Amino acid sequence: MITQNEFVQLPTPTGLMQAQVFRPAIEGKFPCIIFYSEIFQITAPIARSANILAGLGFVVVVPEVFHELNPMGTVLGYDDAGKDKGNNDKWAKPLEGHDSDTQAIVNFAAAQDYCTGNVGAMGVCIGGHLAFRAALNPSIKAAFCLYPTDIHSDTLPSAQGNNSFERTQDIAGEVYVVFGKQDPHVPLEGRQKLYQHFQTVGLNYIWQEVNAQHAFMRDEGERYDPALALEMYLKAQQFFQRTLA
Template sequence: MKIKEEVVLVPTPTVPMRTVIYRPQEEGEYPAILLYSEIFQLSGPILRSAQMMAGHGFVVACPEVYYDNLEAGTVLAYDDEGKEVGNNLKWDTPIESFDKGAQSLISFLQKQTYCTGKIGTMGFCLGGHLAFRAALEDEVEACAIFYGTDIHSGTLGTGKNCDTFERIGELKGEAMMVWGRQDPHVPKEGRQRIYNQMCDKEVLFSWHEFNAVHAFMRDEGDRYNPQLAHQCYGMAVDLFNRRLKI
């Protein structure tokens, strides 16, 4: 399926949130996926992930996660300087900024003539956490979470004291949780804590652990595992087809 790209400025309570949208060229209505990036914002690997998902018949909207902090269009480099800036912003950005961004984007998409109104979320690293948190919104019916950081520890946002873990029971849709066993950012104890909480709260989810390092889905650098990435994208497509195209 051929796709097209557009860049929109989504209104939020503070400043417009620059968002890149990919969707099928063929006219019609399609379910939407909010796809959240790593701390580096909308890098090449993130946009290629979005393009691939859009090619399966979805509207894929990629918001700039630091829209309140950085100039629109800013992409941080995959280097030590970019990592430092991205991590500092992860801890300096109020949780309300992330939440209001998600709510604004959901509202925007549900008003578009090309969207069915069905919403899913997907994300990597920081974006995995943000996709999980966005999935706590009532409108979201499915989420695909790839090695979401800081869920187990609550260390996201100003003061490193977010309540995502405590709110796991609010998840109403289906979650697909994907982890790398050799990922130091979410160690075994952290993964077990999340798994136990999801079981205790009786949410609907699947759980997948692979022998892989952090960022194994990113198609740049020596962490990339193409075979596992292909498998995981297939699982995400299956999830969203089943939950959003009914």
């Protein structure tokens, strides 16, 4: 279906956060997906991914994940400078700041007459982690997490006992995780650690490993796998149609 999009500015405890909202350009109410980006924020590939999801029948809200640390509208390049800045931002923002951002988007979705009130989360790279993290919020019914980083290694700042790995047992919704077997950011040992932990705490999850490198969803660069990306969009559509019905 045809889509439309706009930028909105949402109040959060850590400052005004800009987000881009993609949604079907027809009348009706649709489930909402919070789509968390990589460290580079709302790049062209991220916007295209969000637009695809909107065309599949969802309201998709893409926040600027490091809004406190950059001028509004900042988009980092897929180069060494962008990578360095994005990683520094990743290590500077505590997970509690992402938690309050998620709540701000939940509040926004609840106030829109084109949303059903059911909200899920999806993301890539650190965004996959943030989607997983968002599932701690009781309003988030499901999370689709593509190659989520830093959960197994606990490398994102948080208060004592509040990291995402330790909080896994507090997730009430369903989680779908996808990892690339050739992804150096979450190696075999890290994946095994997560799998065993999910089993131990009784997480309601779907686990999938694919033959792919990190960032295989990003439609720029040599790691992009278009056939696999298409498969993931369709799996996400089916997952959210079931969990956000």
